[in-house]
Amino acid sequence: MIADDIKNKIRGIVGAENALDSDLDRFGYSYDASFVPLFPANKPELVVRPATTEEVSKIMAIACEHGIPVTPRGAASGRTGGSIPLKGGISMSLERMTKILEIDVNNMMVWAEAGVRTIDLYNACAAKGLFYPPDPASWKFSTIGGNVAENAGGMRAVKYGVTSNYVMGLEVVLADGTVLLTGGKAIKNVTGYNLTSLFTGSEGTLGIITKALLRLIPMPKKRGTLQLMFRTLDDGCNTIHQMLQSGLLPAAAEIMDRFCLEAVAKHRKTELDPAVGCCIIVEIDGEDDAALDTQAKKMEAVAKQCGVYQFRVAQTQQESDELWAIRRGLSSAIASLVPNRLGEDISVPRDAFPEVVRRIGAIAGKHKLTIAVYGHAGDGNIHPSILCDLSKPGEEERVHRAVEELFDATLAVGGTLSGEHGIGITKKPYIAKALGEAGVKTLAAIKQALDPKGILNPGKIW
Numbered sequence: 183m184i185a186d187d188i189k190n191k192i193r194g195i196v197g198a199e200n201a202l203d204s205d206l207d208r209f210g211y212s213y214d215a216s217f218v219p220l221f222p223a224n225k226p227e228l229v230v231r232p233a234t235t236e237e238v239s240k241i242m243a244i245a246c247e248h249g250i251p252v253t254p255r256g257a258a259s260g261r262t263g264g265s266i267p268l269k270g271g272i273s274m275s276l277e278r279m280t281k282i283l284e285i286d287v288n289n290m291m292v293w294a295e296a297g298v299r300t301i302d303l304y305n306a307c308a309a310k311g312l313f314y315p316p317d318p319a320s321w322k323f324s325t326i327g328g329n330v331a332e333n334a335g336g337m338r339a340v341k342y343g344v345t346s347n348y349v350m351g352l353e354v355v356l357a358d359g360t361v362l363l364t365g366g367k368a369i370k371n372v373t374g375y376n377l378t379s380l381f382t383g384s385e386g387t388l389g390i391i392t393k394a395l396l397r398l399i400p401m402p403k404k405r406g407t408l409q410l411m412f413r414t415l416d417d418g419c420n421t422i423h424q425m426l427q428s429g430l431l432p433a434a435a436e437i438m439d440r441f442c443l444e445a446v447a448k449h450r451k452t453e454l455d456p457a458v459g460c461c462i463i464v465e466i467d468g469e470d471d472a473a474l475d476t477q478a479k480k481m482e483a484v485a486k487q488c489g490v491y492q493f494r495v496a497q498t499q500q501e502s503d504e505l506w507a508i509r510r511g512l513s514s515a516i517a518s519l520v521p522n523r524l525g526e527d528i529s530v531p532r533d534a535f536p537e538v539v540r541r542i543g544a545i546a547g548k549h550k551l552t553i554a555v556y557g558h559a560g561d562g563n564i565h566p567s568i569l570c571d572l573s574k575p576g577e578e579e580r581v582h583r584a585v586e587e588l589f590d591a592t593l594a595v596g597g598t599l600s601g602e603h604g605i606g607i608t609k610k611p612y613i614a615k616a617l618g619e620a621g622v623k624t625l626a627a628i629k630q631a632l633d634p635k636g637i638l639n640p641g642k643i644w
């Protein structure tokens with residue numbers, strides 16, 4: 183229980199309108215975009231919405247003194263329950279920290295507060311000819327703080343990497359309220375342990391990220407979008423593999439199976455060609471139209487060898503936007519078809535991609551479940567989605583067995599439990615299998631050193 187005098191102290195720091203404790207407000211901060219059930223609700227005792235680092239620091243000092251759990255929160259678009267306040271306490275929402283503080287054109291870097299939306303950062307940099315590549319499908323609502331905390335990936339990770347490839351430095355408020363600055367604008371920096379990397383992907387368990395310094399690159403001058411249709415998922419997987427082997431490096435290569443395409447068709451009230459079993463959307467970029475043309479032709483040649491059914495180059499920006507809108511809306515389109523859906527986020531070495539997709543098919547068959555497959559095929563990151571109705575007798579058990587087998591199959595081909603969504607609550611039971619005892623012990627030692635009272639995002643990762 184947070185005593186009234188402590189709540190009043192916090193109100194004195196952030197203002198009464200930013201320290202909320204009505205039942206409705208607390209419910210509103212009790213869930214995220216994961217599949218963690220809503221009932222019983224994991225309500226925080228107090229929702230706190232600071233506007234400055236100083237406010238965050240003061241609140242953490244109070245929380246530390248009184249041993250109050252604090253769960254950081256961005257836009258709650260996380261898929262693994264990371265921002266759910268499992269142990270009550272404070273939900274620390276960074277939603278009011280939305281300033282882009284500096285776009286340093288000379289050094290090609292940007293300082294942004296944690297609550298800045300990913301797309302707003304992208305657009306602000308693009309207006310200066312600079313490119314911030316990480317583009318999770320959720321970029322219209324996810325925040326930079328959440329992206330850093332999850333080390334989010336996105337469509338363009340094939341060519342440009344994930345969030346951690348762009349984080350140069352961080353401002354972090356530690357569990358006791360200390361404000362720490364890591365990294366900086368120097369490109370080469372090996373002074374001490376790499377604290378910037380340590381906090382990137384730490385899922386809100388080691389500190390509260392209040393600001394991020396991000397590296398930018400020049401904006402590609404031209405972009406093109408290709409749509410490839412295949413009769414089978416196997417042909418699609420093979421094409422991705424052959425494409426990468428042939429030296430082609432697209433900015434993005436997204437795959438969708440027949441089920442995904444049916445979901446999209448239903449959503450858009452269109453008919454799907456019965457012969458189509460798989461679609462790949464590819465983004466290419468380069469200096470000029472000729473560079474795009476060369477890549478598109480090479481891509482077509484590879485796809486033909488792999489039995490492509492239809493090959494289309496988007497002719498207008500509108501056509502290209504539409505193709506990407508389909509992909510970005512896919513997750514919601516699939517979710518609308520069934521009562522329940524468990525989306526996973528496995529990541530495998532690129533050359534194991536076709537094999538793991540085959541194994542997913544076998545697991546689906548064995549458990550008589552539909553597992554829709556889509557994901558960032560170009561970098562080996564797949565989102566198998568188990569479509570189910572958990573109210574049916576025995577279904578939940580079968581789903582959990584299928585998930586376990588999915589992770590076993592992933593680890594067996596040299597993959598990992600998460601490519602971009604993190605561990606949070608949903609993958610906790612499997613982490614020891616992935617990291618081994620020594621790995622988990624090392625994580626726990628780091629946690630103990632930085633948060634000895636265990637108040638930051640308790641109940642997550644392990």
Ligand SMILES: Cc1cc2nc3c(=O)[nH]c(=O)nc-3n(C[C@H](O)[C@H](O)[C@H](O)COP(=O)(O)OP(=O)(O)OC[C@H]3O[C@@H](n4cnc5c(N)ncnc54)[C@H](O)[C@@H]3O)c2cc1C
Nearest residue numbers: 256257258259260264319320325327328331335386391602
């Ligand atoms: C439709 C949809 C599509 C998605 N597509 C992708 C995708 O393509 N790639 C991808 O990587 N992810 C994707 N995601 C997942 C999600 O958007 C990302 O994990 C995102 O980074 C979460 O950001 P957020 O601001 O919503 O963070 P939240 O969900 O609020 O929090 C996520 C985690 O970060 C912690 N956290 C948040 N802010 C801070 C902070 N300032 N300091 C410390 N810890 C913090 C929280 O405690 C929690 O553990 C998708 C989600 C949805 C719903």
